[in-house]
Amino acid sequence: MAVLIGWLLVAQGVMATVNGSIPFIGTAQTTITQLSLGLAWSSWTTLPGFALLSQSLPVLGQDSIPYPPILRHETSPAGNYHLILTLGKDKAGAQRTTASLFETLGDRCQQVWSHTLPHSYGPRLALVNDAGTVVLLDEWINVASPRAIVVLDLDGEVKAQHSFDDIVEVTGQSRAEVVDQAGQGFWLGGNPEMALTGDRITIPAAGGQLSLDLATGEMGF
Helix, strand or coil, X not given: CCCCCCEXXXXXXXXXXXXXXXXXXHHHHHHHHHXXXXXXXXXXXXXXXXXXXXXXXXXXXXXXXXXXXXXXXXXXXXXXXXXXXXXXXXXXXXXXXXXXXXXXXXXXXXXXXXXXXCCCCCEEEEXXXXXXXXXXXXXXXXXXXXXXXXXECCCCCEEEEECHHHHHHHHCCCHHHHHHCCCECCCECCCCEECCCCXXXXXXXXXXXXXXXXXXXXXXX
8 A cells, every 4th residue: 555645845936746656757857856956945055975054144024033943955965765854733733843844765765754843943953864864952042951862763763862861970070060151952072074984973062072872872071
């Protein structure tokens, strides 16, 4: 039985809703191309073996809360995986982000998984590598999150999750010290970097480098 895929992409006035796998021709191809080139309010950075979904110019709501962009898109370095983050309201009216992972298969793009994230508004940074591993870092708003680091496997299942307090503990510093040394968000000191082996990332935090083993989910400092 075919898996029903609902994929809504809004970018520079282009909208595409597709059921089933997506052929990279016509509208779908145009949409992906435009997203890959980058939108006026988006920017992306490619890391060795990993791709980083960077912060973008926020959207201001009626209550003046800076929201993340309605749509954010990142491609793995080899182009075999696409991570799509879309901002919307849940049934309770709260702003939530849905993360969807797509895999390119020849000339088609098939959804692998899609989940509404528990983060308030969504993560601040997200990464996807060529193995389909997704890492979500921090929250869009500045909070001591129980989901400061979340690693999702190829099935979209949580492989590892670390809270802000877990990060504080591994650094051996106080909560205030970690926050004071943040360069972006609540605790991030800068953009993460991927090891050449592709099995570990280092994340600037607390004046040093936090390491994350993608195989075990363990942290070090």
